[in-house]
Amino acid sequence: MPRFCANLTLLYNEAPFPERFQKAASAGFKGVEYLFPYDYPAEVLREKLEKNKLQQVLHNMPAGDWGKGDRGIACDPKRVGEFQDSVEKAITYAKALDCQQINCLAGLTPANVPAQTVRETFIRNLQFTAPLFKAAGIRLLIEPINDRIDMPGFYLNHTQQALDIIAATGSDNLFLQYDIYHMQIMEGNLALTIEKNLSHIAHLQLADHPGRHEPGTGEIHYPFLFDFIDKIGYPGWIGCEYKPSTDTDAGLGWLKPYIDHRAP
Numbered sequence: 001m002p003r004f005c006a007n008l009t010l011l012y013n014e015a016p017f018p019e020r021f022q023k024a025a026s027a028g029f030k031g032v033e034y035l036f037p038y039d040y041p042a043e044v045l046r047e048k049l050e051k052n053k054l055q056q057v058l059h060n061m062p063a064g065d066w067g068k069g070d071r072g073i074a075c076d077p078k079r080v081g082e083f084q085d086s087v088e089k090a091i092t093y094a095k096a097l098d099c100q101q102i103n104c105l106a107g108l109t110p111a112n113v114p115a116q117t118v119r120e121t122f123i124r125n126l127q128f129t130a131p132l133f134k135a136a137g138i139r140l141l142i143e144p145i146n147d148r149i150d151m152p153g154f155y156l157n158h159t160q161q162a163l164d165i166i167a168a169t170g171s172d173n174l175f176l177q178y179d180i181y182h183m184q185i186m187e188g189n190l191a192l193t194i195e196k197n198l199s200h201i202a203h204l205q206l207a208d209h210p211g212r213h214e215p216g217t218g219e220i221h222y223p224f225l226f227d228f229i230d231k232i233g234y235p236g237w238i239g240c241e242y243k244p245s246t247d248t249d250a251g252l253g254w255l256k257p258y259i260d261h262r263a264p
Contacts, residue, residue: 002226002234002258005031005057007205007241012248018048025052027252028259033058033239036066038089042096049097056097057237058141058177058203061129062086063105072105075122075155077113083125091136101139101202103177104129106156118155123168130171139202142166143177146185150212157186159193163200175202179241184209184220191228198232207242214242215254222254 006024024032037045037059049056064070073079090102106122133140144162147154166174178201208218215222244251
């Protein structure tokens, strides 16, 4: 049966962030993810996880100044030093939270930089990071994101583009984070793409389209997709990274068949 984790950046926005752990646990989630942990001391987040018997499934590497428009810095040749300096911080938080995988956001394509230079910068940064993560017991992930609605100008947009970069990096510790919502917008053909690339996929995320709301609000046939993902043997988590159309708990009816409310 698929395992779902709550994305606490998008879910339970009706509550302050520290309170979202308890709300997710009360709804039956056993794992959580969120964009960034770095605004809080690691020990505070660790306490929230332990108190609510939750597993930290995923977070992102530092991504520059999000409030000023950064969406990652890994493909920017002018920020290689800043990127490499952020790796230790990401590892420190992941180890403190017992988080075994981290997503590296490629970032927006820098202006007036040749396309080959952008690609080579991203690859070199991944080559720098992957072995350090491996030594720490952490998987490194990259995620294609749609540039049509959510992140205009984002560098990494397609499954095959990400797979080509993984191959060029030459690392056995670099994997694909496949977001169903983003790839529905960019490519479609969800089930067969997931099956074809299952060995490369370390994490899935979901939202429906259009609207980026919960499953059942848009065009994606999630009951079929969940059964298919289970049938082909996907072993990882599925992150619920959507914007609730109303109150978070009120929109969780789709999840009830998949949540085990028994005490851990």
